Amino acid sequence: MMADAHAAAAPAPGSFRTTCPYCGTGCGVLVTPDGSGGMAVKGDPDHPANRGRLCSKGSALGETLRKCPKLCARRWPS
Numbered sequence: 001m002m003a004d005a006h007a008a009a010a011p012a013p014g015s016f017r018t019t020c021p022y023c024g025t026g027c028g029v030l031v032t033p034d035g036s037g038g039m040a041v042k043g044d045p046d047h048p049a050n051r052g053r054l055c056s057k058g059s060a061l062g063e064t065l066r067k068c069p070k071l072c073a074r075r076w077p078s
């Protein structure tokens with residue numbers, strides 16, 4: 001059996017892969033929770049769309065994932 005030369009390496013323990021939601025390019029992102037409600041974000045070097053790079057919006061993703069009690073709170077009609 002041949003190894004897949006294009007297989008992505010597993011992310012570091014505690015990190016996970018996701019996709020930037022800001023535009024249709026769909027850049028790959030590696031996210032690592034910092035343990036205090038925030039996330040460290042960097043481009044996924046194994047993603048074919050961006051090869052580890054992120055634009056200014058994608059680079060700021062971590063700032064939008066901070067605790068946001070007003071924006072993230074669900075409100076249901078009573």
Ligand code: SF4
Binds near residue numbers: 020055
């Ligand atoms: S990092 Fe920039 S180019 Fe990539 S998906 Fe996000 S907004 Fe689009």
